[in-house]
Structure formats: C-alpha cells, structure tokens
Amino acid sequence: MNTAMTEAPTGTQLGDHLARARAGDREAFDIVAASVVDRLYTIARLILRDADLAEDAVQDALIRCWRDLPTLRDDSRFDSWIRRLLMNAITDEFRRAGRRRSAITRLRLEPLAADPADDVATREQLTRGFQRLTLDHRKVLVLRLYVGLSLDETASTIGIPAGTAKSRLHYAIEAMRVALEADARPPIQEVSA
Amino acid sequence: MNAGRDVERLIADWFVEEAVLRAPDRVLEEAGRVVDRTNQRRLGVAWRTLFMSAPFRVAAAAAIGVLLVGGALLMFGRPNHSVGGPPPTPSARQSQAPSAPPSPTATAAPVKALPTDGRLSAGRYLMEMADAPVDVEFTVGYGWTSGGWYVNTDRSSISWWTVPNVYTDACIADLPDPAVGPTVDDLITALDEQANTDMSTPVDVVVDGHPGVRVELSPSDNLPDGCVQLTFWSMPDGTPGRGMDLLSDDPGAAAEPVWVLDVDGERVVIVAASATGDEAAALTMADVMDGMTLTKR
Numbered sequence: 047m048n049t050a051m052t053e054a055p056t057g058t059q060l061g062d063h064l065a066r067a068r069a070g071d072r073e074a075f076d077i078v079a080a081s082v083v084d085r086l087y088t089i090a091r092l093i094l095r096d097a098d099l100a101e102d103a104v105q106d107a108l109i110r111c112w113r114d115l116p117t118l119r120d121d122s123r124f125d126s127w128i129r130r131l132l133m134n135a136i137t138d139e140f141r142r143a144g145r146r147r148s149a150i151t152r153l154r155l156e157p158l159a160a161d162p163a164d165d166v167a168t169r170e171q172l173t174r175g176f177q178r179l180t181l182d183h184r185k186v187l188v189l190r191l192y193v194g195l196s197l198d199e200t201a202s203t204i205g206i207p208a209g210t211a212k213s214r215l216h217y218a219i220e221a222m223r224v225a226l227e228a229d230a231r232p233p234i235q236e237v238s239a
Numbered sequence: 240m241n242a243g244r245d246v247e248r249l250i251a252d253w254f255v256e257e258a259v260l261r262a263p264d265r266v267l268e269e270a271g272r273v274v275d276r277t278n279q280r281r282l283g284v285a286w287r288t289l290f291m292s293a294p295f296r297v298a299a300a301a302a303i304g305v306l307l308v309g310g311a312l313l314m315f316g317r318p319n320h321s322v323g324g325p326p327p328t329p330s331a332r333q334s335q336a337p338s339a340p341p342s343p344t345a346t347a348a349p350v351k352a353l354p355t356d357g358r359l360s361a362g363r364y365l366m367e368m369a370d371a372p373v374d375v376e377f378t379v380g381y382g383w384t385s386g387g388w389y390v391n392t393d394r395s396s397i398s399w400w401t402v403p404n405v406y407t408d409a410c411i412a413d414l415p416d417p418a419v420g421p422t423v424d425d426l427i428t429a430l431d432e433q434a435n436t437d438m439s440t441p442v443d444v445v446v447d448g449h450p451g452v453r454v455e456l457s458p459s460d461n462l463p464d465g466c467v468q469l470t471f472w473s474m475p476d477g478t479p480g481r482g483m484d485l486l487s488d489d490p491g492a493a494a495e496p497v498w499v500l501d502v503d504g505e506r507v508v509i510v511a512a513s514a515t516g517d518e519a520a521a522l523t524m525a526d527v528m529d530g531m532t533l534t535k536r
Contacts, residue, residue, distance in 0.1 A: 068279075070279055072274070072275070075274065076267075076271065079267055079270065079271075080267060083262045083266055083267050083270075084260060084261050084262050086262070087259065087261070087262030087263075087266060088258050088259060088260055088262075091258070091259045092254055092257060092258060097259075101262070101263065101265070101266050101269075104262060104266050104270070105266055105269050105270040105273070108266075108267075108270040108274070109270055109273050109274055109277060109467055112274045112277060112279065113277055113278070113279055113467070113468065114279075115279060116279050168249070168253075169253060169256070169257075172249070172250065172253045187250060188254065191247060191250050191251040191254060192251065192254040192255070192258070219246055219247060219250070222246055222250055223246045226246065226249070
C-alpha cells in the first residue's frame with residue numbers, strides 16, 4: 047500500500063495537545079485540528095470527489111472532534127477515531143447533497159471522447175468507474191488502497207464487520223476492473239460504402 | 240487496453256495522482272468559528288438525544304400524565320396542581336409503594352444501591368443524588384444500564400439533575416449572573432426565556448406526591464448558522480449539562496421531556512425520554528417513572 051499519508055504524531059507530541067484540548071483548551075484543539083485537517087480533506091476529497099462537499103465534511107468532522115474529544119479515552123486511537131468521525135460526516139454530506147450530486151453525476155457520466163494519450167484515457171476510465179461506485183464502496187477503496195489501512199482497520203473505521211469490508215473491497219475492485227475493460231473496448235468503426 | 244493490469248495498483252496510483260494534499264484555509268477557519276460556539280460533550284450516554292414523533296409524543300405524554308395523576312389520586316384522593324405549593328403530606332412515605340398498579344418487577348423486592356455503571360439486574364434501586372439531599376428509588380426490568388446518576392436502555396433514558404443555572408442562549412455557553420432562582424417556577428421561566436429553545440406549555444404534575452411541572456424543550460426555528468447543539472442548563476460544577484445534539488442522525492423534530500419537581504424544597508429535574516415511535520420503550524420508561532419515589536434526606 048502506498049504511504050502518501052503520513053500519520054499525525056500521536057505520542058507525547060500530540061498527546062499533550064489532545065489532553066489539553068480534551069480539557070477544553072481551544073488553542074490546543076487548534077493545533078490538533080491543524081495536524082489532521084489536510085489528511086482528512088484528502089480522504090474526503092477522494093471519496094466524495096467534490097471540493098465543497100469535502101470541505102463541509104471535514105468541518106463537520108472537526109466540530110464533532112471538539113465536541114466529543116472528552117469521550118476519547120485512549121489517545122493512541124485518535125487517528126482511527128477521527129477517521130471514523132470523518133466517515134460519518136462524509137455519509138451525512140453525501141446524503142444532504144443527494145439531489146445535487148445525482149445531477150452532477152449524470153452529467154459527468156456522459157461518454158467522454160477517447161483520448162489519444164493512454165494515461166489520460168486511463169484516468170478518465172478510473173474516474174468514471176469510481177463515480178459509479180456507491181459511497182460505501184468508495185470508502186473501502188480509499189481507506190484500503192490510499193490510506194493503507196488493513197481490512198480490519200478499514201472495517202472498524204467505517205463501522206462494519208471485517209467480512210463486509212472484504213466483500214465490499216472485492217466488489218469495488220471488480221467494478222473498477224469491469225469499468226476499465228468496458229471502456230477499453232475499441233469504438234465501432236464506421237464502414238464506408 | 241487495461242486487461243491484465245494490476246487493477247489495485249492502478250487504482251492506488253490514481254488515488255495518489257488525484258489526491259489534493261492541502262485543505263483550503265477556510266476549512267479550519269469555518270470549523271473554528273463553530274467550535275467557538277460549541278460545548279464539549281462530557282456526560283456520556285445521558286447526552287444522547289432521544290426523539291419522539293409528534294403524534295406519539297402526545298400519546299406518551301397523555302399516558303404518563305394519566306399514570307401520574309392517577310397515582311396521585313389513589314394516594315391523596317385529589318390531585319395537587321399547585322406548583323411550588325404546600326409541602327408533601329405525611330402520607331408521602333406511603334408512596335414508597337408504587338402509586339399505580341405495580342409492574343411485575345415493582346414488588347417489595349430488596350432495594351439495592353445503584354451501581355456507578357454497568358448493566359442492571361431487574362429490581363429496585365436507590366440512588367442518592369450527589370448534588371442535592373434527595374434519595375431516588377425506582378424499579379427497572381431487564382435491559383437497563385446504570386451510569387451512576389442516570390439509567391438507560393438502548394431506547395430510553397432517565398436522568399436526574401440538580402440544575403443551578405440555565406443558559407441565556409442554548410447555542411452559546413453564557414450563564415446569567417446571578418443564576419436563576421431556586422424554585423420550580425424560576426427554572427421554568429428561565430427555560431421559557433432561553434434563546435434558540437422552544438418550550439411547550441407547562442403542565443402541572445405530581446410525582447410521588449411532589450408537585451412540579453412538565454415541559455418539552457425543542458430547538459427553535461431559524462437557529463443561527465453554526466449552532467450544532469443546544470445546551471439547556473449547567474451542572475453544579477459550572478460545566479455544561481443537558482443538551483441536544485443537532486448533528487444527530489435521528490429524523491424529525493427533537494423534544495426533551497423535562498420534569499421539574501419540588502421535593503420538599505429541593506428542586507429536582509428529571510429528563511425521561513424514549514426513542515422515536517417506540518411505544519414499548521415509552522411504556523417501560525413510564526413504568527419506571529411511575530414507580531419512582533423521591534425523598535429528601
């Protein structure tokens with residue numbers, strides 16, 4: 047798995063800020079929030095594929111983080127905890143934006159012209175395939191293949207059994223494979239008389 | 240063209256290419272503005288927001304009211320509707336027995352001290368309120384859990400509060416100085432005047448012979464932007480007390496059923512709520528309320 051995401055410091059460095067933020071220290075919370083906001087935004091943006099929705103989801107997750115931080119008893123679980131808050135916030139944003147998202151998705155799913163550059167064409171195929179996935183499948187793909195979580199961690203972050211995470215991952219990858227292969231079929235050639 | 244490729248690798252590489260690694264500054268700024276107006280949650284499950292649909296709320300309120308008033312009629316022969324009225328009669332001790340037909344578990348079982356946490360076995364429990372000289376006894380069936388000062392199932396919760404002050408604005412943690420007065424009416428007036436909260440018309444009630452008022456608290460229409468939770472009152476240590484989570488996934492309008500009682504001069508607030516549309520949970524909760532006694536130490 048890739049290591050594009052670097053985990054926030056969780057030992058004594060962040061732990062001190064977490065402890066103070068948990069006690070209601072706003073400045074300490076600002077430090078905690080600043081240490082995670084980019085990572086959360088990256089994940090939200092990848093899953094939602096919408097800048098505005100991603101911003102709203104991250105804001106929501108940070109607010110929930112502040113509000114619920116006193117309930118976090120084990121600082122070493124902060125990363126997984128905040129990711130879980132983000133997943134819930136992403137779900138909420140996705141639901142709230144349902145109608146608008148559907149309209150956007152329909153527009154984006156219009157066939158695109160084939161691009162002579164293979165890399166560009168592949169990216170477009172991946173984009174189309176990903177946008178056809180449900181939110182649940184997108185979450186599993188991003189957490190597993192981008193963040194690099196194990197299946198158990200992925201399941202825990204989303205709040206589903208590990209078996210369900212495994213089957214969702216399998217389905218999502220297969221759906222992406224089918225999308226890539228379907229889009230790879232050569233266009234129908236016009237036959238001149 | 241992609242047949243035979245490692246799809247997982249392809250997707251992973253694509254994620255890396257697509258990733259936007261920096262959040263716009265406004266994300267932190269906007270979140271910070273809301274955080275400034277948001278209290279931290281410190282009260283575990285008792286903070287849980289329990290919603291009741293409007294038709295069911297009316298039915299449940301009516302059922303509870305009938306049980307409470309019926310119990311009072313059985314004990315005293317006539318209802319006492321005066322809030323903050325005369326102290327309980329000597330017969331109040333008789334209310335150690337349930338004031339309505341007892342539930343199967345509300346018999347003369349030994350009273351156990353309420354544990355500070357953990358699942359409860361069916362039976363009768365004694366809770367000594369920490370911040371008021373009041374003992375509360377109640378009977379629960381199976382499926383209840385104790386938080387030390389509240390009990391709950393996954394569908395119902397009852398909590399007992401000592402409320403020293405009420406926030407002027409439920410969206411902002413600003414406490415009035417001086418604090419609200421000590422009577423039931425003082426508290427009800429403050430809740431009624433609280434910004435961003437709507438209070439239902441107060442209904443006089445009697446619980447175990449103690450007069451009081453029942454109201455429902457709900458979010459006002461047109462809440463200000465960024466108000467993600469309401470906090471009704473403070474705790475004796477000055478920290479936020481009961482509130483309502485406006486980010487909850489529960490559908491529909493929220494309403495907190497609140498009893499404010501005068502227990503021999505001590506103001507006791509009870510929040511007893513059940514999940515949306517769950518009639519069984521409401522009746523179970525009503526059973527607990529009905530078998531409750533409150534005694535000043």
